[in-house]
Amino acid sequence: MTLPSNHNDLNLKKAFEIILSIESFSDYINDIVELIYRDKISKANLEIILTEYGIENIVDIKEELLDLLIVYINLVLKDNVISENEKNNIDFLKLYFKIREGDFYNFRFDEIKDILNHQFTRLYADSFIDKNEALYSVDLQDLFDLSYDQFDEFKDKKVRSALESGANILNLDTAKYPKTSKKDFDNGNRHISQEVKDLVWNRDGGKCRECGSNINLEYDHIIPFSKGGANTYRNVQLLCQACNRKKSDKIG
Template identity: 40%
Template sequence: MYTLSAHFSEYLNELKSKQGIAHYLQDIVDLLVVEGTVVQDIDKVLGRYAIQDFDTIKIESIDLLIDYANYILEDSVICDQEALDFEILKKVFRIREGEFLQHRSFQVNEILKKEFIRIYSDNFVDQKEELEKVNLQALFNLSYDQFEEIKQDEVIKALLHGANPEDLSIATIPKGFRV
């Protein structure tokens, strides 16, 4: 089993102070920061709360990950450890491709739009921002087309403000864009 990082432990401490998490989720994530935790430990927590499987708590799990994504992005950087922790959490909670948008489309769009505003506001995408875009797409299990559609408005705004398309690290000019 995976053990989550100190970054996640810091997030957990902040979350506990807000008391914004269901008891069964709290018990599960508490186990994930303890070395030596095995899958059976998590199964015991589910059994203690009479939860049949992770589909029963899918929405709460997605909400937890969205909250964690907001926490990660407070400094506008997704470090390798935070990305790995996020991937582990998706595996533990069995969150599949498309489920973020299926269940929490508005929240995911808001997070991404905020980041795209920051990334494209100076009309230039540097290497650090390019890596962040890749990490953002991976966080929420978005397809290429889904990701392109969500970032399209900010790319168009940057182009309208005179950005050189080569400086924006885009594969194509957004559909329908005319100068």
């Protein structure tokens, strides 16, 4: 399923105008939404709101801010495209709200599961993930600060379903074979296709992911092939020969 090429970017002001009109939060969260809508968000202005409501630290209202971000992310995903501007806006808000890696996964697991399940239903409808869809999946992973294993956990059911329908694991943009399917699809072939190599080379900028060297580069399985790792874009990285030897057969 190919992603749409035309896209009207949802700017921050418009998005939070919509949020103000359709959502009702606590008074202090509504005040923060108003700040964003009026383009007045700053550490100083956030501190004024926190002080007014007797909140010592913004991390004390982290879960409510995660809910706010989820509302915004749902608006962004409505057209099934994530623009650079939208990604930057989400990163900007996560920075101001002190949202850390693991927060979405630990505090809003069910909400993230619902969002990603909806996205994966669409992406895996034809049991084939093309280049643009693979890049879109990376953006989805980044939105919620998920590790490879966490992201694959959310899409495991869709990948298994596609494999059971006869799909090729190389076309499903997964870092690892689903546990219940590996024995059926592991044919012992470590070969990485040229298409995957080209995608990895461009993503990694022709440099070792560990040290930045551009000498004696090798294509490495992030999750080792012997441990169920797939020959896919998501599970392959560039390492120089020295860094690859250090890694040996451990997961990078």
